[in-house]
Amino acid sequence: VSRLDPRLPPDLARAAELARARGGRLGAPLAIALETESTNDDAKRAGRDPATPHGAVWVADAQTRGRGRQGRAWLSPRGENLLFSVLLRVTCPPGRVPPIALAAGLAVRDAVATAVGDDAAVKVKWPNDVLVRGKKIAGVLVESSLSGARVEHVVVGIGVNVHTRAFPEEIASLATSVALEAAPGAPPTDRAEILADVLAGLDHDVEHVAHKGLGMIHARLARSDALAGRAVTHEGARGIARGIDPDGRLVIERDDGAIVRVVSGEVLAAERA
Ligand code: BTN
Numbered sequence: 001v002s003r004l005d006p007r008l009p010p011d012l013a014r015a016a017e018l019a020r021a022r023g024g025r026l027g028a029p030l031a032i033a034l035e036t037e038s039t040n041d042d043a044k045r046a047g048r049d050p051a052t053p054h055g056a057v058w059v060a061d062a063q064t065r066g067r068g069r070q071g072r073a074w075l076s077p078r079g080e081n082l083l084f085s086v087l088l089r090v091t092c093p094p095g096r097v098p099p100i101a102l103a104a105g106l107a108v109r110d111a112v113a114t115a116v117g118d119d120a121a122v123k124v125k126w127p128n129d130v131l132v133r134g135k136k137i138a139g140v141l142v143e144s145s146l147s148g149a150r151v152e153h154v155v156v157g158i159g160v161n162v163h164t165r166a167f168p169e170e171i172a173s174l175a176t177s178v179a180l181e182a183a184p185g186a187p188p189t190d191r192a193e194i195l196a197d198v199l200a201g202l203d204h205d206v207e208h209v210a211h212k213g214l215g216m217i218h219a220r221l222a223r224s225d226a227l228a229g230r231a232v233t234h235e236g237a238r239g240i241a242r243g244i245d246p247d248g249r250l251v252i253e254r255d256d257g258a259i260v261r262v263v264s265g266e267v268l269a270a271e272r273a
Contacts, residue, residue: 005034019199026203046087075168081191086156091151101142111198125226125269135176140156142155161178165179214247234268235265
């Protein structure tokens with residue numbers, strides 16, 4: 001065990017120890033940086049070296065170039081958020097990447113639900129945003145590397161708003177955090193505990209989903225689907241979200257009656273999810 005940097009915030013410092021105590025395959029080795037550009041880039045760089053094992057994790061207290069989906073920036077000031085990336089060495093067809101991303105969203109949902117202490121309030125907005133009472137608390141950025149027609153490895157990058165109490169004005173009405181959603185007076189949750197919960201949840205499902213598809217987790221996803229039955233817009237067309245299909249696509253019944261299956265992109269809820 002490498003000696004920990006004494007400058008690490010105490011609520012992150014125990015991350016490797018907590019992950020190891022769960023006994024799963026994810027979380028070793030686990031590197032914690034005070035600051036990095038993007039943990040996804042750290043994981044992608046290391047993933048090119050075949051010696052870097054399945055389950056290796058990069059955590060940072062702050063990121064200077066945190067990235068979200070759709071080319072957006074991900075707010076990553078020090079001391080506030082759980083920011084990490086996991087390297088998954090799953091060899092599967094590329095079509096299994098969206099189901100893996102959904103499994104990651106579900107693992108984050110479960111961990112956030114434990115942290116805020118309100119299971120029913122925490123949902124997954126397809127494909128893998130995690131919402132509490134309609135506001136975004138976490139996001140997942142999945143980047144895969146192909147070798148021929150097979151996936152060589154997948155990097156799952158996760159950002160969870162944990163201690164933030166005030167967001168910049170542009171996102172204040174859309175974003176929330178564990179600190180804002182937990183019961184008043186509840187002790188603050190360590191970022192390391194949420195991390196260990198996410199890794200345990202993802203470890204439980206990922207290989208099955210990579211090899212067999214969504215089957216085993218489909219019912220759990222359906223139960224926490226923030227969009228199901230809601231009015232949505234996708235590429236300018238309105239409709240009603242009708243759940244997630246077995247390949248991980250969002251099913252939309254458009255207002256003109258057509259059923260469309262959305263593989264990727266952004267779906268906007270026309271009402272609060
Ligand atoms: C999104 O909802 O748009 C996805 C956000 C993903 C953010 C995480 S933070 C850790 C990892 N490193 C990054 O640069 N991005 C992901």
